[in-house]
Amino acid sequence: MRMNLRTSVRFAFVLATAFATATAAEAATWRTCNGSAVKWRGTLNIHRNRCSIPDTGIVNSAYWNGMRQWDRLSNVVDGTFVNGAGDCSISHGDGQNEVGLVNRANIDGNNGLTILQLGICFIGSNDIDEADVMIANDLSFTARNGNFLGTTGRSTFVHEFGHLFGFLHEAGHTVLRTSPPHLITGGSEPSTVWPADTIGMSSLYGFSSSRPNLLPSALGVVAGSVQTLDSSSTVTVCRGSSSSTRVFLGNSGNVGSGTYNLRVRLSTTAPMGGYSLGTNVVSSFTHSIGAFSQGTFDLGFTVPFWLADGVYFIYTDMDHTHSIVEILEGDNTTVSAKRIRVNC
């Protein structure tokens, strides 16, 4: 679908911020003016461009997920609107915060582009006055498996909405990394925000409730590079012998989790179906994670003698006993890139 971009701002200049990765800064960053954050302080209404984001389907759900991943934390968005189906342009400088898909060529070949309109930093604080989010329309918006290493349109929505709320690019385990691969969790909606992102929402806008939010990932940042934490291969393991899975465990909420239950299980059922199963538990743990905290662990297990021959996916479930009331449920499971073959 061809989208027109209409810029009605005169005397404006565009500054492309391509931040190089540096030290592992595990905290969000934002612009400041006279020492205070540049953020939304007035009414924030968001307009969906219906011409490119239909009323239903995976692009629509990716749009809502992108917004809600951030907004459910702080309730910054005041209203959501949908523009007329015949309005196929995204205008800048009209006071309307529009979100839509565009041809990649219109955003310099990038996956996404957010244009913020800021006031001039002069006296006192400064606000974000307008934000227009554009996402490349050739991306895939299908939810991917938790060990998918690549680019997803769903995560691009989450990334660009982070810019809409005022955040800058980050290194580390964050959705605001400068470039893909995207870090995802498991479950039916794997594109998410991470502790290093949500601590920014807490700082800028405050949380509207006090809860933990547990989420695992089969992907991690190793020396600046996003990788699958386990190898993308099938490993033969005999019954009675040991193996392990490496997993990122995080708490994106604003309070500590307290003690929760954690388990590793094996299943011949691939994601998405395998996420909701509960059989073949091979190890169980208790753990607690502080607010906005994270770590990467090797969880050991022994292949039980009763396990049938087969090729198994390795699932990690956080709080499978549902003893923790979280900001969001449904993001507590992921699947390793590694599979194990049991035949001996």
Next chain:
Amino acid sequence: MRKSIACAQLVATLAVGGCRQAGLGPEHELPAPPNTFLVTTGAGRQLTGTPARIDIRYADATKAPDVEIMFSASGEGDQTWSVLAAAPADFLDTPRLTARVVDGRIVPGTASVQMRVDLDDTAAPSGLLSLRLYAGRLAGEASRMGDELAARFEGPFVVTCAVPPAVMPGGSSAPSADTSQPTLIVDEAFESAPCRPYATLGGWSR
């Protein structure tokens, strides 16, 4: 309150990195990203991946670590070529590895070479994997197997080091197992005594 548009500053924030299709021939030639791992299979396919990884695991901080080497690369389609090798602990000193390729249990001195297509992995039944580390890079070849799996490879590598939580400075919180299975914590800052010697092994990254 809205501020004057005429005096506005526009700030464009880019999410860079698009999908680029690689092809053969000068018209498709692209500059190699500096941190890309490059694989060329025996069939002539060029694949790219993230830096290779050397995982050092101290299940017992007083004993020699387990050392695992893994790297993978993808090309057009949903195909991923991968290597997983277990190295003797002295690999970290040599640092060269010659491993026998097997389609079965991997023990130190053996390796697996596989191709993943969608949900199916095909492993080389036999062969030889040889690699070496130099100046922050890992290079070598997988040979004596079919052309689809045989490959030469070269690129940067990174190192991880995992230790028992008790070894970490400050006693980091780690999952506590109901069984005797160990839980290791990845020492991302290479702060613990066992991991400290490897902080600079990864070349470009540290």
